[in-house]
Amino acid sequence: MAEVRTRFAPSPTGFMHVGNLRTALYAWLLARSEKGKFILRIEDTDQARYVANAVEVIYASLKSAGLDHDEGPDKDGGFGPYIQSERRGLYRKYAEELVASGNAYYCFCGKCDDEDDEEIHEASALCPCAAMDKAEAAAKVAAGEAHVIRQRIDRSKISTFTDTVFGTISIENKVLDDQILLKQDNMPTYNFANVVDDHLMNITHVVRGSEYLSSTPKYNLLYEAFGWEIPTYVHLPLIMGRDAEGNVSKLSKRHGSVSFENLVAEGYLPEAIVNYIALLGWSPKSDREIFTLAELSEAFKVTGLNKSPAVFDYDKLRWMNSEYIKALSPEDFAAAAAPFAQVSGTVLEKSWNKIAALLHGRTEVLSEIPEKIAFLKELPEYTVDLFNHKKSKSDPENSRSDLPELQKKLAELSTWDAENISGAISSFAAEKEVKAGRPMWQVRIAVSGCAVTPGGPGEIMEILGKEESLRRIALALEKLA
RNA sequence: GUCUCCAUCGUCUAGAGGCCUAGGACACCGGGUUUUCAUCCCGGCAACACGGGUUCGACUCCCGUUGGAGAUGCCA
Numbered sequence: 288m289a290e291v292r293t294r295f296a297p298s299p300t301g302f303m304h305v306g307n308l309r310t311a312l313y314a315w316l317l318a319r320s321e322k323g324k325f326i327l328r329i330e331d332t333d334q335a336r337y338v339a340n341a342v343e344v345i346y347a348s349l350k351s352a353g354l355d356h357d358e359g360p361d362k363d364g365g366f367g368p369y370i371q372s373e374r375r376g377l378y379r380k381y382a383e384e385l386v387a388s389g390n391a392y393y394c395f396c397g398k399c400d401d402e403d404d405e406e407i408h409e410a411s412a413l414c415p416c417a418a419m420d421k422a423e424a425a426a427k428v429a430a431g432e433a434h435v436i437r438q439r440i441d442r443s444k445i446s447t448f449t450d451t452v453f454g455t456i457s458i459e460n461k462v463l464d465d466q467i468l469l470k471q472d473n474m475p476t477y478n479f480a481n482v483v484d485d486h487l488m489n490i491t492h493v494v495r496g497s498e499y500l501s502s503t504p505k506y507n508l509l510y511e512a513f514g515w516e517i518p519t520y521v522h523l524p525l526i527m528g529r530d531a532e533g534n535v536s537k538l539s540k541r542h543g544s545v546s547f548e549n550l551v552a553e554g555y556l557p558e559a560i561v562n563y564i565a566l567l568g569w570s571p572k573s574d575r576e577i578f579t580l581a582e583l584s585e586a587f588k589v590t591g592l593n594k595s596p597a598v599f600d601y602d603k604l605r606w607m608n609s610e611y612i613k614a615l616s617p618e619d620f621a622a623a624a625a626p627f628a629q630v631s632g633t634v635l636e637k638s639w640n641k642i643a644a645l646l647h648g649r650t651e652v653l654s655e656i657p658e659k660i661a662f663l664k665e666l667p668e669y670t671v672d673l674f675n676h677k678k679s680k681s682d683p684e685n686s687r688s689d690l691p692e693l694q695k696k697l698a699e700l701s702t703w704d705a706e707n708i709s710g711a712i713s714s715f716a717a718e719k720e721v722k723a724g725r726p727m728w729q730v731r732i733a734v735s736g737c738a739v740t741p742g743g744p745g746e747i748m749e750i751l752g753k754e755e756s757l758r759r760i761a762l763a764l765e766k767l768a
Numbered sequence: 769g770u771c772u773c774c775a776u777c778g779u780c781u782a783g784a785g786g787c788c789u790a791g792g793a794c795a796c797c798g799g800g801u802u803u804u805c806a807u808c809c810c811g812g813c814a815a816c817a818c819g820g821g822u823u824c825g826a827c828u829c830c831c832g833u834u835g836g837a838g839a840u841g842c843c844a
Contacts (some may be wrong), residue, residue, distance in 0.1 A: 572783095
C-alpha cells in the first residue's frame with residue numbers, strides 16, 4: 288500500500304473560513320491516522336484576488352490550530368513549488384497535451400458579458416470552437432490571438448465514480464460543461480491546476496467539501512485523458528449557517544463570525560474551535576465529545592464521516608469553549624484572558640491574578656470579560672430597586688438601616704482581605720439573627736451596583752480596597768436616604 | 769430550469785432488521801448545593817418527514833412523494 292498523502296489547498300483570501308479549516312483538519316487527521324503525509328499547497332491562480340499577507344494568515348491559522356504540514360511552500364518535500372502561481376509555466380504544457388490528444392480545444396469566443404450570461408453559458412457547453420479545424424486553431428494561437436483552452440467532453444457517456452463517504456455516483460456527461468482549463472491570462476483554472484498538481488504531488492486522497500461532488504466527473508475525465516490514476520475521494524458534508532429568517536445555507540459571513548481568526552479574536556480558544564468543528568460532520572461513534580488533537584487522530588476513521596450538512600451552532604461552540612477554559616490552569620487562564628480584560632494601565636492591573644481567579648469558572652468566551660468586571664473600574668449607575676432580593680430577604684428599607692452598621696464594622700477591620708470581610712458580614716448577620724445572605728446581598732449591591740458579579744462581596748471588596756469599598760457604601764447610603 | 773446529493777429531538781449526533789416504549793451532548797425548563805450569579809449535581813421537555821412495498825418483524829432495505837442543500841464562473 289502506497290503512502291497516504293493528503294493535501295490542504297486553500298486560496299489566499301486573507302482569512303481562514305472554519306469550513307476550510309475543518310477540511311484541513313480532516314485531511315490532516317486522515318494523513319496522521321494513516322501515518323502518511325499532509326501537504327499544504329497555495330492555490331492562487333486568480334490574480335485578481337491577490338491579498339497581501341494572506342499566505343502568512345494561512346500559516347498562522349494552521350499553526351494555531353495545531354495542524355502541522357509535512358510539505359509546503361516553507362517546507363520542501365521534493366514536490367514543489369507549492370504555490371501555484373510559481374508553477375504557472377507548467378500547466379500550459381499539460382493543457383496542450385490534452386489538445387493534442389483531442390481531449391481539449393482552443394476557444395476564441397472571448398469573455399462573455401454579464402447580461403448575456405445565460406446565453407453564452409449555454410453556448411460554452413456547445414462551443415463552436417470545438418469543431419474548428421486543428422490547424423486553423425493552431426495558426427490563430429501562433430498569431431497571438433487571445434484564447435482559452437477548454438476541456439472536450441464526450442457527451443454521449445455516463446460517468447460513474449465512488450466517493451468514500453457518499454458512495455457511488457453517476458452523472459450523464461451531457462450535463463457537463465466544456466470547462467475552461469487554461470485562462471486567457473495563461474493561468475490554469477482551479478479545477479485544472481488541482482488535477483495536475485494533485486497528480487504531480489502524488490496525492491492519494493482528495494479531501495474536500497461536497498460542493499465538488501457534481502464536478503468530480505470532470506476531474507475524472509481529465510485524469511483519464513492523461514492516463515493518470517484517479518485519487519480516492521473523500522467529500523465532506525457542508526457546514527451550514529442559519530440566518531435571521533431561519534433559513535440555512537452554506538456558512539458565510541452573514542451568519543456571524545466564520546473565520547478562525549475572528550473566532551479567536553472573540554475569545555474562543557483554538558483548541559475548542561478545532562474540537563468543535565471536528566464533531567461537525569464526523570462522529571467518533573461514542574458519547575465522548577472532548578478530544579485533544581492527538582486523541583482525535585487516534586480516534587479518527589473515515590467511516591465516522593457523515594453525509595448530511597451540519598448547522599454551525601454557536602451555542603454549542605460556546606459551551607465547548609467554556610469546558611476548555613475551565614480545564615486551563617489558573618496561570619494559563621490569567622495569561623489567556625489578560626489580552627481581553629483591558630486592565631493594563633488601570634488600577635486593576637495589580638489585582639489581575641485575583642480577578643482572573645474570580646473569572647475563571649464563569650467565563651464562556653473571553654471577549655465577555657470586560658463587561659463582567661467593568662464595575663470594578665467604575666461603579667455603574669443603579670437604582671435602589673437593586674436592593675430588593677426575595678431569596679435573601681433584602682430590600683431598600685433594611686438596607687438603609689443595616690448598611691451604616693456594616694459600614695462601621697468594615698471600617699474597623701484591620702486586615703482587609705476577603706476572609707475577614709466575609710467574616711465581618713457574617714458576624715453582623717449572627718448578631719442580627721438574620722441569614723447571612725441578606726447583608727451579603729446588601730453589601731454586594733452597594734459596592735458593585737450589579738445584580739450579577741463574579742465573586743461575592745468579600746472578594747470584590749478585597750480587590751476594590753478598603754477606601755474605595757467604604758466610599759461606595761457611603762454612596763449607596765446617599766441613594767437610600 | 770437542469771443535474772447531483774441529503775433526510776433521527778430546535779441544533780450536533782448514536783443507531784449498520786429484532787438489543788429502540790430510539791441513547792448522548794448543546795439549548796431550554798424545573799429542583800438541589802452555593803453568602804448573589806455562574807459552576808457543580810439531579811430531573812424534565814423534545815425526533816425516526818410522508819406514502820407504498822420487502823419481511824414473522826423496519827429508524828434501519830427498495831420505490832415514490834415532499835422538503836432541504838449544493839452545482840451549473842476565464843472564483844476557489
